[in-house]
Amino acid sequence: MQEECQQAAEILRGASSIFVMTGAGVSAESGIPTFRGADGLWRDYSVQDLATPEAFRKNPRLVWEWYRWRQNIIIKAQPNPAHYAVVELERVSEHFLLLTQNVDNLHQRAGSSNVLELHGNIFRVRCSDCGKVSPSPCFAEASCDVPTCECGGLLRPDVVWFGEAIPSTIWTESLDYLNTAQAVVLCGTSGVVWPAAAIPGIAKELGIRSIEINLEPTPFSSTVDVSIMNKAGEVLPRIVKALSTAA
Numbered sequence: 001m002q003e004e005c006q007q008a009a010e011i012l013r014g015a016s017s018i019f020v021m022t023g024a025g026v027s028a029e030s031g032i033p034t035f036r037g038a039d040g041l042w043r044d045y046s047v048q049d050l051a052t053p054e055a056f057r058k059n060p061r062l063v064w065e066w067y068r069w070r071q072n073i074i075i076k077a078q079p080n081p082a083h084y085a086v087v088e089l090e091r092v093s094e095h096f097l098l099l100t101q102n103v104d105n106l107h108q109r110a111g112s113s114n115v116l117e118l119h120g121n122i123f124r125v126r127c128s129d130c131g132k133v134s135p136s137p138c139f140a141e142a143s144c145d146v147p148t149c150e151c152g153g154l155l156r157p158d159v160v161w162f163g164e165a166i167p168s169t170i171w172t173e174s175l176d177y178l179n180t181a182q183a184v185v186l187c188g189t190s191g192v193v194w195p196a197a198a199i200p201g202i203a204k205e206l207g208i209r210s211i212e213i214n215l216e217p218t219p220f221s222s223t224v225d226v227s228i229m230n231k232a233g234e235v236l237p238r239i240v241k242a243l244s245t246a247a
């Protein structure tokens, strides 16, 4: 693994602008369940019943119960060495963007500042009628009713559900930045959910060198320049260390 980390550091050293994309795997070592894989949430829970606009229309209480359960896991979790290594990478980079599919806020809690949230944030709510966005109320109380907005509409988690569009400004901003990037790091994502799944291919077409960190192979493992199959919390700090020691 050390040699692969050196290769990754070599790629990053030569890049004045770095694009990092993360997924649930980056928070796994903080104790937050991923969606796919052996213990993934989608093995035991149904996307259709919990993470679609139809599910919320049909049974908002059930959807809220599930989101409060996740909020309670996340609020007790702490950022792990992978999150802190991403902060360090941002600190030493001339230009840096972090695009995360995670809704858990752990990158921001660790100290990352240039972050775009592709799938929203579990600690915000949005009114399903007037669209007003605000901090999530009473998330610690498992028995809360479905919260309502001052306009009377039902508040929903401010996350992107299956069948919903990604906020277009976030996607456009991501692609604009990707166009200028000189290195891409893909960490802890299964790479099967679109449009995030398009990023590795776009990077390849643009001729940007890329590094992947994941426990297991993904659809883009064979096309990246360096693929490191190990825990993000071990690999990312090593890469950052290799970057600083050889600078």
Ligand code: OAD
Pocket: 022, 023, 024, 025, 026, 028, 029, 034, 035, 036, 037, 040, 051, 101, 102, 119, 160, 161, 162, 187, 188, 189, 190, 191, 192, 193, 213, 214, 215, 216, 218, 230, 231, 232, 233
């Ligand atoms: P997934 O759960 O699909 O994939 C997590 C990936 O992280 C898997 O490929 C694991 O092998 C890897 N992994 C697990 N632990 C790891 C570790 N310690 N270090 C490195 N890698 C590890 O999560 P995402 O790709 O983020 O969307 O999923 C994308 C979207 O699908 C999510 O944002 C969510 C989900 O349904 C919505 O809810 C809209």
